[in-house]
Amino acid sequence: MASPTLAEDIRQRLGECSPAERKVGRVLLAGWPAAGFETIATLAERADVSAPTVLRFVTRLGYRGFPDFQTALRAELDERHASPLTLYTAGGYGTAAADGAAGADAGPAALLGRGREVFTTAVDRTLAEVPPHDLERAVQLLSDPKRHITLAGGRFTHLLAQYLGLHLMQLRDEVRFLPDRPVERTAHLASMGRRDVLVVFDYRRYEDDKVTMAELVRDAGGRVVLFTDTWLSPVSTQAEVVLSSQVGAPSPYDSLVPTLAVVETVVAGVITALGEAAHQHMQRGEETAERAGLT
Structure with missing residues (x-):
């Protein structure tokens, strides 16, 4: 651990x-x-x-x-600030020492066992260390129908931003992703105000633009919810809610498995908070998709 x-x-x-x-x-x-x-x-x-x-x-x-x-x-x-390359070198991945001799120690059973150990520990510790008040506040912000939700991720974590955003879109209105094109992104950030919530995913090798986005939203009176690692993104100084996760993995790449567990916990909380409103929104979405031939 x-x-x-x-x-x-x-x-x-x-x-x-x-x-x-x-x-x-x-x-x-x-x-x-x-x-x-x-x-x-x-x-x-x-x-x-x-x-x-x-x-x-x-x-x-x-x-x-x-x-x-x-x-x-x-x-x-x-x-x-370690990168996958530096972790690869430091951990000796791909070397005889890391791979071991041929046989059971280097086989799929050993790999599965190592994965089970690492991921179970990381998820368990992450969920145990999430501050209940931060989880509660995240759910409050993301389930408030008066608030507009914008999500932004990084190199890999844009996948988690999309995962959370697509779930929220099925449960409520006013959910969008931060545009990629500079003109659209500028316009969107400039229009954000007191009703806006920016959800940021930022993990080590942190991206400077995430800090600037958070500062702009806070200056405009909005709120920032941050998903990050245990070293804490610089965005944490601007965030009202910080949900950190372990990133241990059996490879030189940081794991997003614990973060996914936190994301799904937040989604469960939002569903509970919205209650029947979430059910009705999901039903309207299904009916619209069926009529539009999108099912």
């Missing part, structure tokens, strides 16, 4: 801290991860505590000192 990220560890440990130490933790989280590379003196000043308090805080987290904490943060950020 993967260890929690530094930010997750800080959040979980705040309850164990003294009031002064909690101030340090909150300052770190508010400016994460850049705040972790500030000097002890700067952090102490921003948190309105003493320098020894900063040192006590990182010691409580299990580090020998502030340089040790910053070394761990650098290592985590390297992992946060």
